[in-house]
Amino acid sequence: MSQFFSDSIEFLPILLQGVRLTIIVTVGSLILSTVIGLVWAFMRVSGIRALSGTAVVIVNLIRGIPIIVQLFYIYFVLPDFGIALSALQAAIVGLGVAYSAYQAENFRAGIEAIDHGQVEAAQSIGMGWWLMMRRVILPQAVRIVLPPYGNTMIMMLKDSSQASIITVAELALQGKLIASSTFKNTEVFTLVALLYLTMSIPLILLVGALERRFGRK
């Protein structure tokens, strides 16, 4: 056990650099996926057939391709078209786009769950589409959307490890590098798992709190 602690003290500084990148990838792709996901969701509920049809096609394309393949595409294929991103940028864009599809479905479900009478009330006092979204629909949809949004955050935290496949030295990759040079697989991967849990458990508790607050109403 004391051996485990001394190993921990030795490996932790390097692993924490990985944690830093894990957080950057997670937060960056979370923000990006939220923004893009909102765009898809707004297109879906716009009532304009060309827009909603386009959004359906895009969301299904994104959902139908594994995240790893999307990362490969952005990191290895886009440079051929003159768009060269760093590994970190590619990871954030790739995960952000991949998750925008799931975010969009969640947002759309939340918006469509709002009673149609709210739309009519907003229209009847002369609100345009955007004002109605901002003042009437979205503030109500947030309560419905938040708990699943929290779950998406947890999945994104874990899926940020896929960025390792395109050389982003986040937590999982740092662990693999240390393990392969020290052969201390048990110690290293236990530490890596504990570090992921340290980040995800607060999020899991947060989701639980959100579900209690908004879930049953």
Next chain:
Amino acid sequence: MTAMIELTDVHKSFGDHHVIRGFSASVARGEVVCLIGASGSGKSTILRCINGLESYERGCITVDGVTVDCTDRSIVTVRTHVSMVFQRFNLFPHRTALENVIEGPIYVKGESRAEAIDRGRALLARVGLADKEGAHPAQLSGGQQQRVAIARALAMQPRAILFDEPTSALDPEMVGEVLEVMRSVAEEGMTMLIVTHEMAFAREVADRVLFLDQGVILEQGPARSVLTAPTNPRTQDFLRRVLHPM
């Protein structure tokens, strides 16, 4: 008398179902008109066409001279001129009573917050809810919610208000308080078009009553004569069933 709301040969279908079959009527400035008829006769659809919540296929609807076309941006202006009170209130549940009332004046009409709040408070007092301005809709009874909804409609300073069965979703003991507010609004000269099953209210408050059957007006005239001495057999039959359901 000039017409505030004018409908000329309006037709409307839902799929194969031809709901409105050439409806023509007008509501004069300051007039109170009740629209009665069996459910499914197209009463609510008429109201919803007037403020563009539904489109219509043929004919013409104008409000204060402006044509209602719900495919055009002008519909937003029309809607600020015609308020609507819904059967199920449709208050914004995430906002307080006062916030519900000032929402349109501030965000649609661009009034200053202070001015809107002053007027909003006065309107809540007028519908007897001065002490409820901080309550959310879920904390209010149905009758109170509907009175807030009427205050919200008045806050837009509309040229006319459409009421879509405003008391049909209420418990019986709350119907009176809502009708009382509507009566006072009528007495102040508001143009009102009301879909209702409250025949006593219609007889007392309405200037005119239109009886709608299968998308056309079968009978119309002064409230008292249509409701107490209808000439059309279908009107007679309808009124008999409404007034003496047993």
